[in-house]
Amino acid sequence: MATQARAEPDSLAAHYAAVRALSLALAASLSDADASLQPMPDASPAKWHLAHTTWFFETFVLRDHVPGYRLYDESFAYLFNSYYEGEGERQPRARRGMISRPSLDEIRGWRAAVDEALLGAIGALPADLIVLGLNHEQQHQELMLMDLTAAFFENPLRPAVWPRAPSWPSVVPAPSGWMRGAEGVVEIGHEGGGFGFDCEGPRHRTFLHPHALAERTVTSAEWLGFIADGAYADPLLWLSDGWAWVQDEAIEAPLYWVKEGDGWARFGLDGLQPLDPAEPVSHISYYEAEAFARWAGARLPTEAEWESAAASLDPDGGNQLDRAGPVRPLAGETGLFGNVWEWTGSAYLPYPGFRPAEGAVGEYNGKFMCGQMVLRGGCCATPRGHARASYRNFYYPHQRWMVSGLRLARDL
Amino acid sequence: MATQARAEPDSLAAHYAAVRALSLALAASLSDADASLQPMPDASPAKWHLAHTTWFFETFVLRDHVPGYRLYDESFAYLFNSYYEGEGERQPRARRGMISRPSLDEIRGWRAAVDEALLGAIGALPADLIVLGLNHEQQHQELMLMDLTAAFFENPLRPAVWPRAPSWPSVVPAPSGWMRGAEGVVEIGHEGGGFGFDCEGPRHRTFLHPHALAERTVTSAEWLGFIADGAYADPLLWLSDGWAWVQDEAIEAPLYWVKEGDGWARFGLDGLQPLDPAEPVSHISYYEAEAFARWAGARLPTEAEWESAAASLDPDGGNQLDRAGPVRPLAGETGLFGNVWEWTGSAYLPYPGFRPAEGAVGEYNGKFMCGQMVLRGGCCATPRGHARASYRNFYYPHQRWMVSGLRLARDL
C-alpha cells in the first residue's frame, strides 16, 4: 500500500477524527445490550467493532511506534484481537457475544484515550499505518451495520435503529440495456497512487473476451419473477453446492424478506418495510446470484470486466455511507459504485506476483484467498471515500448478510 | 398443591413483595448487557428470568382473574413464555440472548406495573396461584444465579458480581461417619399441608432396604483424591454414557475448576478464588457423582432414602439464599438441607397415582419425567423457605451448572 491517503481532507488528523467520529455516530443510538449482541459466529457485536478498530491503532501504531506507551488495559488485546495469529491468543470468534464487560461506555473511554494519544503524536507516527487503520475502520463500519441488521432481525419486535421512513413505491424500470466492454489485453489492479489493500495489486495485464455488462443491477421486481417461476425449486438452475444449500436451509427468498399476507416486506435498520419492487435486490448469496444469471440466460461479470468498466468512473459518486442516518439501497441508482455490492464470477485469489505485506498486518488479506468469491463496487453501507475501481471485497458463496446484489453480463 | 404457603410472613402480600424484591436485589449490580447474556441454550439471560416470572403472574393471575385487565405489552407473551406449549408460540430457547430490547429498565418497569396491579387486587385473587407463582419465581432466582455464573465464566476477565472475599483455607474434615436409615415400608411424598409442586405427590408408601447415609457431603479434598487416582481416565469407573461424555467433552475436573500453576482455583459469582479443599465439591454431573461413589466403594442414595432421613429436619436451617450478597458452599455445613444439591440414584419419574395439575400450569413438571435424575435438599443459591423434604429437583445426567454435589450411601 502507498503512504498517501486519497481524498484526505485538510490533514491526516482531520481525516482520522472524521472516520473515528463516524463509528461512534453509527452506534450512538445503541444500548449496551444492543452493542453486545452477536447473532452468529460470522458477525460481531457493535461494541467489538468499536473496540477492535481501536485495538488496531493502539497495537500497531501506538504500542509499536510511541516510545514508552503503556496499554490502556492489558486484557483488551486478548478480548479484541481478531484473526491476527501473529498477535497471540484471542477470544474465540463465536463467543464474542459473551463480553458484557467492558461496557459500551468503557469502550468509548478507551477510544477517546487512544484518539487523544494518537492525535497528540500524529506528526511522528507512520502515516501509512494510520491510513491502513482508517481503511480498516471503514470496513468495520460497514460490518457493524451488517451485523446489527442481523442481530435486530433476530428480535421478534423487529426494532428499527433509524427512524422508519414512510413507504415509497418507486417506478419499476424497463428491462436493462447493455454496455459493451473492453476487449483484449487490459491492465487491472491498484495503480500505486493512494491507498490500496495488498490484495488489490500488483497492477497487471489480463485478457478480456468480447462481452457486455447490464446497465443496471437486478431489481426486486425481477427477483419476484425468478421466485414466481419456481426457481428456488428447480435443481437444474443451481450449482451443486447451491442446491444443497437451498434445500438444507429451506431458502426461498433473499435474506430479510418476510412474507406478509400475499406479498413481501423486507427488514433493515429502518425496521420492517414494504418491499419496493423498483429497488435493487440485495442480501443474496453467490449461489442465488449465479442461479439468477443462468435463469436469465446470462452470467455474472468477471472482476476484470467489472474493473475495466469502472476504471474511469468516480468511485465516490454513488449511494454511500456518510452519515449515521437511514441508509438503504435506492431505486434508480444504476452506477457501478455504491448502492449494492455486485457479485462477480471470479474467485478471490492472488493476482500474479502478489506478495502479502510484511508483519502481522500482512495476515490481513492473503490468508482468506480460498473458497470465496469477489464482489465489487461498494454499497449504501460502505463509507464514502472507501471505494475504488480496484477494490476487492470477498465472501463465501453462501453468505448474504452483506448488501449484495448482482449485475448481469453476457458474451458477445 | 395446597392453598396455604408455608413460612408465610404477615400476609401473602408481604410474602409476595419480599420474593419479588429479592429477584431485583439479586440483579441490582447487573448492566443491561450483563442481564442479556445467554451462555448456552440451557441457560437464560437474567433479564429473561426477571421477565418470565412476571409473565407468569400477568398471564395466569392477572389476565385470567382480573376482569378487564389489559396486558402491559402484547408482545411480551411471545418473548417471555418458556415451555408452556398450551400458551402458544414463543421465542426459541436458544435465541433468548438476542433480546436486547426491551431493556433491563423496561423489564423493571413491567415488574413494577404487574406488582402494583396484583397487590392492588390481591384479596380477590386465587392465593394458590400466587403461591405457585412465588415458588416458581424462587426457582428462577436460583436459575438466574446459575446462569449468571455460567455467563461470567465465559468472560476472560472473570468478573465478580459480588465482592471478592479474602481467601480462607478451612479445616479439612476427617472421613465421614455413617447414619443408619429407616427400613421397611415408609411413606414419602408431599403431605398435603402447605405448598408443594405436583410432582412431589401423592404421598405414598415405598420400601426401604437396610442402608446408611454419610454424615456429610463429599469435600473438594476428597475429589482431589479422585482426580489424583486417575479416575477421569479409567473407563471402568464410569457408566457407559458417562465415559462417552468424559471423552467427548475432555472433562477432567468439576465445572468452574481452573488450573492455576500446580493447583486449582474455582470460579463463582465472587470471582476466581483459591479452591478450598474443605468445602463440599460442587458443579459435578451425575456421571461424576456416580463414578465417585463407585470409586469410593459406595453408591448414591435413593430419593426415598434421602427423604426419609430428612423428614424430621428443619428445611430452612442450612446455608441458603436470603440476601443479594456472596453465596457459596461452605465448609463444615453437613446438614441435608442447603449448601449443595445432592445427586440421588433415582430417576425423575411419576410417583404412584401422580396426576399433573389441570391447565397450562400443569405442563410444569410432568413433561420432564424422562431421562433426568433427582437431586435433593437445596443449595446455597436456593432461597430460604423454598426447600422441603419432599422437594424433587431434577437435571440431565451431564448437566452441572447448578450447585450439585453428593453424599454417599451404602447397603447394610
Place this chain on the structure above:
Amino acid sequence: MATQARAEPDSLAAHYAAVRALSLALAASLSDADASLQPMPDASPAKWHLAHTTWFFETFVLRDHVPGYRLYDESFAYLFNSYYEGEGERQPRARRGMISRPSLDEIRGWRAAVDEALLGAIGALPADLIVLGLNHEQQHQELMLMDLTAAFFENPLRPAVWPRAPSWPSVVPAPSGWMRGAEGVVEIGHEGGGFGFDCEGPRHRTFLHPHALAERTVTSAEWLGFIADGAYADPLLWLSDGWAWVQDEAIEAPLYWVKEGDGWARFGLDGLQPLDPAEPVSHISYYEAEAFARWAGARLPTEAEWESAAASLDPDGGNQLDRAGPVRPLAGETGLFGNVWEWTGSAYLPYPGFRPAEGAVGEYNGKFMCGQMVLRGGCCATPRGHARASYRNFYYPHQRWMVSGLRLARDL
C-alpha cells in the same frame, strides 16, 4: 448368576450345539455383502454378531480356561470385541460396517473351530461361563434380526430375507379388559435357581400400589386411532424430550410403517406387507408408548407390576423364536411373554444391593444403568427358552428398531 441353565436339553453340549446352530441358520440366506451391512451406529453387521459371540467363547472360555490354547486369529479380538473396556482396544462401533474381511465364510470357519475346541473340552470348562455365553449369543440372535431388518429397510428394493407370506387380515379384537394386580409388599428379581443376568438380582421386596394391567397389548388398529386423532401433532400429549424427537425426526408413525396410497404397509424380514390392524403395534419408542398411554387415559406398567403379574406364567409359551423362518408379531397372542417387548414406565437402574459380576464380564449390564427404560417379556424374535419373569431388557427412550409394543396399566 447360577451355574445351572434352565431348560437345558440332554446336556450342556447339546444345548451349546443347538444355540450355535440357530445363529448360523438365521444367517443362512445372507450373502457376504448382506452380512456386512451396518445401517446405523446402534446396529451391527450380521457377520459381526456371528463373530462377536464366538469371540466371547474363545476369550472368556477357551483362552482363559484351556491351557495352551492358541487364538484362531490374533486380530479378531480387536475387530470383534464390543464394549468390554477391560479387554482393550476395539474397532469403533460406528465403523463395524467397514469390515469386509474376514468374509462371512471365514467367520463360519472360525465358529466351527471354536465350537470344536470347546465341545472337545467341555467337561473341563466352567459351565456357568458357557451358559452365560449362550445367553449372550441368544441376545445377539435377536439383535441380528433387528439389525438386518434395519439394514434391508435401507434398500429401496425392500428385500425379503424370508419368504413373503400371503397377506392375512385378522379379526380386530374388542377393547381390552383389565387384570387386577397384586398389592402391598411383593418380591421381585431373580430367584437364584437357573440362569439370570446380574442386573436381574438381587431378589428383593418392593411395594405395589393398587393397579390393573390390560389383558392384551395395544393393536395397530388402536394405533391408527391415535394417528387419526392427530396425536403426533399435539405437544400436550408428549414428554418434553419426546416432542423434540417427534419434531426433529419428523415422526408420524411407528418405524417400518410405509404409507401406501391411503393406507399403510409395514416392513419386516418378510418384506413389505399390508398392515394387519389386528396385530400388536410394534417398533415404537418409549416416547410413543408413553404418549399413547396418556392419550388413552392410562399409563405404562412399572416393571415390578409387570413382573409380579408374570411370575407364575410359563415364560416359553408365547410367540418366540425357535427356527430360521418368518417370525412376526401375531394377532391374538395376548400373553405377557413373547410377541412384542412391552415398554414399562421404569428406568433401568440397579436393584437394591446390586453388585456387578467380577471381571470383564461384569461390564456387561451395570454400565448401562443410566438414561434407559425397561422393557419386559420378550418378543417373536427372542429365542424360546431365553425369557424369564425377571428378565430386564432396556433401551433408550427414542430407540425403536427392536420389536417393542406396549400394554396399558392404570391405578385403582
Place this chain on the structure above:
Amino acid sequence: MATQARAEPDSLAAHYAAVRALSLALAASLSDADASLQPMPDASPAKWHLAHTTWFFETFVLRDHVPGYRLYDESFAYLFNSYYEGEGERQPRARRGMISRPSLDEIRGWRAAVDEALLGAIGALPADLIVLGLNHEQQHQELMLMDLTAAFFENPLRPAVWPRAPSWPSVVPAPSGWMRGAEGVVEIGHEGGGFGFDCEGPRHRTFLHPHALAERTVTSAEWLGFIADGAYADPLLWLSDGWAWVQDEAIEAPLYWVKEGDGWARFGLDGLQPLDPAEPVSHISYYEAEAFARWAGARLPTEAEWESAAASLDPDGGNQLDRAGPVRPLAGETGLFGNVWEWTGSAYLPYPGFRPAEGAVGEYNGKFMCGQMVLRGGCCATPRGHARASYRNFYYPHQRWMVSGLRLARDL
C-alpha cells in the same frame, strides 16, 4: 465435445470392449462385501461404480437410441443414478453402502447384457455419446481405486488388493531445477479435435506473466522436511480455512501416512508399505499443497501455466493405469503427465464463453464450478489414454483421497 475418440484402437467397438474389460479386471479380486463398502459419503462402493457406468450406457445410449429397448431392471435407475437431477430421484449418496443387493455377480450380469446389446447395435448408435460414456467410465475406474483405498484403510487388518511388492528405497533426488514458462497471450483449452469434456473449452486466449515451473513434483523427503520444521503447527503458513481444517481434523501428515516407530509407512492398494522418501508426496489437500509452497518460498502454478507447459508433451507417456496390477506413484517420474495429480492455484470456474452440453449429460461438469480447485496431469490411477493437456480435474480444498501432489512454481 467432438465425435472422434483419440487413441481409438481398431474401432470404437474394440475400444469399448477394452475399457469395459478393464473395469472388471480392476474389481476381479474383490468379494461382494468388499465391493459394497462405502467408507465416506464422498466415496462410492466398487459395485456402485461398475453399475453406475453401466446405467450411463443403458440410459443415454440404449434407452434413448435403440427403439424398443427394454431396461434390464427398472429399479436400477433409482439405485445407480448419481447426480443427474434431470433423470429423477435416486438413492441418497451417503447411503450407497446399504445396497447389498443386487450382488456383485448380478451387476456383472447386467454389464454383460448391456455390453452385448450395445455392441450388437453399435453401428447405429451415436459415437459421441459412446465416447463420452467411455471417458466417464475411465473417470470411475480411477474413482473406484481411490474409494477402495479409502475403504480398505478403514479395516485394521490393512488388506492389500494387489500383491505386496518388496520394499524399495529409491535414490532421493537433488533439489529441483526450474523450467521457464511461456509469457504473454497464449491459447489454452480443448482444441476441438478428439474428445474433451465440456469444461475444457472453449479454447481461448489468456495472459501469462513471467514464471517458471519446477522440473519435478515435490518428494516425500521434502515433505518430511516440512513436517520436521513444524509446519503443521504454524498458523502463519496456512490459509485461514486450511488452518481451521488442520486443527479440527488433527492433521499432521498426508492421508495414508501411518506412524511406525520413529518413521512412517504409507497405505495403498498394495497394503502398508515403508515410506519411500524419493517418491512424490501424494494424498495431500490443497491446503497442504498451498502451505508447502508458501513454506518453500514459492507458489502453485496456475492451470494456464501448467497447460501451456504441457501442450507439446505426450499425454500418454507417464506412469498411468493400464492393467489391474499394482499401481503407485514412482520415484524418478518427473513428467507433467501421470504419477500424481498436480494441484494448481486456479479455482475451477467456467472458461470464457463456456456453455454446458445440452440435456441431462450437460449436468456433468458445470454444476460443480464453485468452491473447488483445479488439478492437472493425471496420476498412476488414471487410465492411459484418458489424460490431455486441457484436462481439468477438480476437488474441494480439503479433499485428499485422490492421488494428489504438487509441483512448485515461481514468478520471474
